[in-house]
Amino acid sequence: MYIKQVGLMNQAPTLKVKSRLSSFNQLSRIHPFMILFAEQKNMKESVIEIDGGTSLPLFSLNTLIIGSGAAALNAASNLHKMGKEDIAVVTDEWGGGTSNNAGSDKQTYYKLSLSGDLPDSSLEMAKDLFKGGSMHGDIALCEAQNSAQAFFHLVSLGVPFPHDRYGKYAGYKTDHDPRGRATSAGPLTSHLMFECLAKDIKSRGIKVFDMHEVIGLLTEAKDNEKHVIGAIALDKNNLDSSNYGFVVFNAVNVILATGGPGGIYKASVYPESQLGSSGLAFEIGAIANNLTESQYGLASVKFRWNLSGTYQQVIPRYVSADREGRGEREFLNDYFPDMGKLATAIFLKGYQWPFDPRKVANYGSSLIDILVYQETVKKERRVFLDFTRNPSGGGVLEDFTFDQLNEEAHTYLEKSGALLSTPIDRLRKMNEPAIDLYKRHGIDISKDYLEIAVCAQHNNGGLKGDIWWESNIKHLFPVGEVNGTHGVYRQGGAALNSGQVGSMRAALYISERYNDDPRDGKSFMNSANAQIKKKFEFVQRIIDPRIEEDSFIRSTRSEIQERMSACCAHIRELERVRKAITEAWRLYSRLKKEMKVTSPQALPAAFKNLDLCLTHALYLEASREYLEKGGKSRGSYLVLDSEGEKPCKELGEEWKFCLNERDAFVDKKILEVYLNEKLEVEKQWVDIRPIPQEETWFENVWSEYRKGNIIK
Numbered sequence: 069m070y071i072k073q074v075g076l077m078n079q080a081p082t083l084k085v086k087s088r089l090s091s092f093n094q095l096s097r098i099h100p101f102m103i104l105f106a107e108q109k110n111m112k113e114s115v116i117e118i119d120g121g122t123s124l125p126l127f128s129l130n131t132l133i134i135g136s137g138a139a140a141l142n143a144a145s146n147l148h149k150m151g152k153e154d155i156a157v158v159t160d161e162w163g164g165g166t167s168n169n170a171g172s173d174k175q176t177y178y179k180l181s182l183s184g185d186l187p188d189s190s191l192e193m194a195k196d197l198f199k200g201g202s203m204h205g206d207i208a209l210c211e212a213q214n215s216a217q218a219f220f221h222l223v224s225l226g227v228p229f230p231h232d233r234y235g236k237y238a239g240y241k242t243d244h245d246p247r248g249r250a251t252s253a254g255p256l257t258s259h260l261m262f263e264c265l266a267k268d269i270k271s272r273g274i275k276v277f278d279m280h281e282v283i284g285l286l287t288e289a290k291d292n293e294k295h296v297i298g299a300i301a302l303d304k305n306n307l308d309s310s311n312y313g314f315v316v317f318n319a320v321n322v323i324l325a326t327g328g329p330g331g332i333y334k335a336s337v338y339p340e341s342q343l344g345s346s347g348l349a350f351e352i353g354a355i356a357n358n359l360t361e362s363q364y365g366l367a368s369v370k371f372r373w374n375l376s377g378t379y380q381q382v383i384p385r386y387v388s389a390d391r392e393g394r395g396e397r398e399f400l401n402d403y404f405p406d407m408g409k410l411a412t413a414i415f416l417k418g419y420q421w422p423f424d425p426r427k428v429a430n431y432g433s434s435l436i437d438i439l440v441y442q443e444t445v446k447k448e449r450r451v452f453l454d455f456t457r458n459p460s461g462g463g464v465l466e467d468f469t470f471d472q473l474n475e476e477a478h479t480y481l482e483k484s485g486a487l488l489s490t491p492i493d494r495l496r497k498m499n500e501p502a503i504d505l506y507k508r509h510g511i512d513i514s515k516d517y518l519e520i521a522v523c524a525q526h527n528n529g530g531l532k533g534d535i536w537w538e539s540n541i542k543h544l545f546p547v548g549e550v551n552g553t554h555g556v557y558r559q560g561g562a563a564l565n566s567g568q569v570g571s572m573r574a575a576l577y578i579s580e581r582y583n584d585d586p587r588d589g590k591s592f593m594n595s596a597n598a599q600i601k602k603k604f605e606f607v608q609r610i611i612d613p614r615i616e617e618d619s620f621i622r623s624t625r626s627e628i629q630e631r632m633s634a635c636c637a638h639i640r641e642l643e644r645v646r647k648a649i650t651e652a653w654r655l656y657s658r659l660k661k662e663m664k665v666t667s668p669q670a671l672p673a674a675f676k677n678l679d680l681c682l683t684h685a686l687y688l689e690a691s692r693e694y695l696e697k698g699g700k701s702r703g704s705y706l707v708l709d710s711e712g713e714k715p716c717k718e719l720g721e722e723w724k725f726c727l728n729e730r731d732a733f734v735d736k737k738i739l740e741v742y743l744n745e746k747l748e749v750e751k752q753w754v755d756i757r758p759i760p761q762e763e764t765w766f767e768n769v770w771s772e773y774r775k776g777n778i779i780k
């Protein structure tokens with residue numbers, strides 16, 4: 069044990085560090101789950117005292133992994149496999165997040181083709197990833213090259229990806245995929261990945277800090293660079309204690325696997341438990357790229373689920389009603405010239421799920437997303453899918469019959485034996501589990517309407533990383549969806565692949581290059597103390613028992629989400645984004661200065677609001693920069709433009725837009741956004757790195773490998 073006095077009054081505050089080995093009996097009280105992970109080796113627990121004698125637990129370890137989704141758990145699994153035992157996972161909710169809770173009709177995993185007679189190679193796959201636009205070529209190559217290894221890691225852990233009796237992992241074509249590289253373990257692929265990875269983590273005895281909300285990353289400056297050195301979390305089971313549940317981590321490396329920013333949107337198909345924590349990294353100056361690029365599409369809102377695949381291929385009826393459910397009408401009828409085009413557009417939505425401005429014209433499938441948005445956001449009505457009846461023309465169009473469908477749709481239904489009388493009969497025939505899924509969540513779509521909206525689903529952009537997924541903040545590795553490796557378009561399933569490849573490569577780099585022991589508590593606290601103290605004082609300041617309820621938290625959360633869904637989701641317009649930015653920064657400064665909560669129980673929500681507020685401000689900033697540089701509609705959003713064209717004559721004048729011209733500036737560069745030391749927003753357009761064409765002559769690679777020159 070040692071005690072050190074530092075500084076004088078008004079300089080660095082008093083600091084005490086008492087060392088002792090971790091007491092896991094104490095930890096097992098926190099959550100039953102902890103008992104399972106009590107075997108941890110190496111990690112040290114100490115107690116630090118900040119000003120005024122408040123004690124906080126300090127855990128010192130090599131690598132802290134934040135999050136418990138598929139990317140986080142894969143990082144932990146790989147690190148352990150590579151011999152790094154001095155690691156821990158910290159998560160706000162074990163079992164929360166997208167991986168464990170989201171899925172779709174057939175949730176897709178993208179990897180090198182491993183079957184069939186279409187030849188494939190990592191270079192070909194990299195080229196296809198790269199073609200999505202605004203994606204760096206070296207990252208595309210890494211994701212392609214390592215996809216098979218990451219995939220077989222999951223297979224070895226028991227994820228039931230289907231194969232035939234020769235061991236051939238059959239593939240199918242997903243969007244933007246010419247070679248049938250996609251596979252799926254069913255509607256719950258990412259959940260199965262979570263389950264198998266979690267089992268592996270458990271069997272390896274890796275420590276998990278459950279119910280710990282990370283509220284800040286700790287940094288220090290070294291050689292003109294910023295390094296992450298740890299994190300602060302709130303133990304949600306200990307908020308009412310005198311230290312408000314503060315837990316401090318002293319880590320050589322931090323793997324940030326906090327997922328996508330689901331919490332910034334009102335209309336969202338991210339699971340409710342997935343709010344995101346990108347603000348943690350923005351706050352310390354981590355650079356983000358491609359923040360403008362997300363995917364939006366139709367989803368149910370009561371129980372959040374993607375309405376892709378068979379849900380659309382069975383051609384349900386789309387109806388809207390007022391807030392009270394009155395005045396029901398089949399609103400799509402007013403915008404399509406005949407039932408054949410309308411029913412075919414609904415059918416195609418099945419595999420053209422994300423909204424895509426290129427698929428609006430000629431009564432394309434994405435016209436439906438626009439019409440649903442118009443109904444729900446502009447007219448403030450509610451929209452539902454009705455599986456019990458076929459679309460009817462309502463006197464405007466003819467009623468639905470199969471012979472009106474285009475050949476592709478008709479053949480598909482015919483081959484599936486699904487030329488049956490109602491959408492629910494067709495769904496029962498083609499995909500009965502799709503009906504059961506809703507039943508399990510209290511919605512019987514064989515009788516009831518299903519409420520829908522155009523929802524945010526995935527962020528292609530996010531934090532920037534290098535080919536080892538290390539960010540510009542040294543020793544900070546954003547992996548999974550929080551890391552924005554993709555550009556404008558991505559193949560279905562590429563998100564899950566990216567999360568597995570990135571977390572595996574981060575683990576490899578750490579185990580080879582950053583595998584030092586954590587530094588001693590005293591030296592750590594010299595750098596971290598002021599940062600911890602600042603957060604602690606903020607907490608002391610915002611708790612005010614005189615406040616009657618936490619309505620401020622609820623109203624500010626809604627304000628953020630409504631602003632993003634209205635101005636910066638799949639429909640965007642420069643003037644509205646500009647206005648939204650002013651409002652966003654105003655709210656952020658109010659939160660920092662005026663936010664109050666009734667009790668420590670509300671602290672995690674308060675910090676989450678700060679995080680989401682900063683996050684949405686930066687997303688809006690990126691959008692403004694893109695629009696001011698002349699960016700038009702692309703990816704999964706439409707930019708309203710009075711000088712553009714109406715995609716169909718039935719839509720109002722306000723729906724004019726155009727796509728980016730060939731060789732548009734915004735398509736030739738990648739937009740990076742970050743906060744500088746003065747917390748001002750910096751934006752830079754960087755060149756897109758091409759796919760590396762390095763020589764792979766075996767003898768030379770072997771020689772470099774033996775010299776240890778590869779991982780650096």
Ligand SMILES: Cc1cc2nc3c(=O)[nH]c(=O)nc-3n(C[C@H](O)[C@H](O)[C@H](O)COP(=O)(O)OP(=O)(O)OC[C@H]3O[C@@H](n4cnc5c(N)ncnc54)[C@H](O)[C@@H]3O)c2cc1C
Nearest residue numbers: 135136137138139160165166167176282327548549561564
């Ligand atoms: C409906 C839907 C369908 C999808 N379908 C596909 C598909 O078919 N193919 C595909 O490739 N991708 C798909 N995706 C995307 C893919 O599922 C996600 O990108 C992926 O699961 C994200 O994994 P992750 O590990 O990065 O994050 P997540 O699984 O979201 O995990 C994030 C973790 O971080 C934790 N966390 C967050 N903040 C904190 C904090 N401050 N402190 C502590 N812990 C924190 C959360 O609790 C959670 O455990 C889909 C997404 C959705 C929503």
